[in-house]
Amino acid sequence: MKHYIQFTILFFNCFIFSCQPSDKNALTHDEIRDLAIQRGNLISEKTQMVLGSKLKSVVQNEGIPQALKYCNVNAYPIVDSLQTIYHAKIRRASHKTRNLSDTPDKMEQEIIDGYIKAIQKGETPSVEIVLGKKEVHYFKPIILSAALCLNCHGKIGSEITEENYEVIKALYTEDNATGHEMGDLRGIWSIQFERDSFQKNDVL
Ligand code: HEC
Secondary structure, three states, X not given: OHHHHHHHXXXXXXXXXXXXXXXXXXXXXXXXXXXXXHHHHHHHHHHHHHXXXXXXXXXXXXXXXXXXXXXXXXXXXXXXXXXXXXXXXXXEEOOOOOOHHHOOOHHHHHHHHHHHHHHHOOOOOOOEEEEOOOEEEEEEEEEOOOHHHHHHHOOEOOOEOHHHHHHHHHHOOOOOOOOOOOOOEEEEEEEEEEHHHOOOOOOO
16 A cells, blocks of 8 residues: 555656656746847847948948938848747837837836946946846847948938938938937847747757
8 A cells, every 4th residue: 555655656746747848948047038148139230230231331322311211120121030030029219219119118218228327327338138927128229339320310410411301300200319429329229039939958
């Protein structure tokens, strides 16, 4: 009888644990955080590279008005592919929006406020990860660090010609994305991943 009970307990233990194979594959918070940083960096760097080189070539070869549509992440098919591959939602948000759909939500606004404070203190703002129950948020500062950007985000009348600003204003009636200087926070990358999409042995 004693053996029978022991065997039954053993059997049920095995049964219960074998029903939870996911435990073995569960990632710790730190592991998810590291993977999210790698994935977010890869996505934001790739997108920024494609966007930056296209903007540059269109500004040089065709002019500012023609280049306006290329400072929108949704204009790039690569963004759609990255969203599918990584189960991600990719967007940018800003405290000084041109496109109102880039208006920050509460969490994004808190991150932006933190970045602005860091810059004011002379610190370098860096990537932040917020772990939710079902999702993982990646945030990264977008610092205005190329003279190219001033053509459309700098001072009106000097860096942005009056003529070009009329075109911008006609497209974005509530534009607030001017007056920037080099080194300013222009906005943030805001990328949301599904928490379940991170697996053990993920390459990225
Ligand atoms: C040819 C003009 C032009 C140049 C050059 C340009 N932008 Fe933009 N930028 C725009 C326009 C137009 C939008 C709004 C796009 C949209 O409709 O989503 C925008 C939007 C943005 C946004 C999203 C927030 C918002 O205001 O809606 C960020 C961030 C941004 N630009 C950063 C940059 C940076 C950094 C550079 C330099 C690498 C740059 N831009 C160069 C025209 C430009």
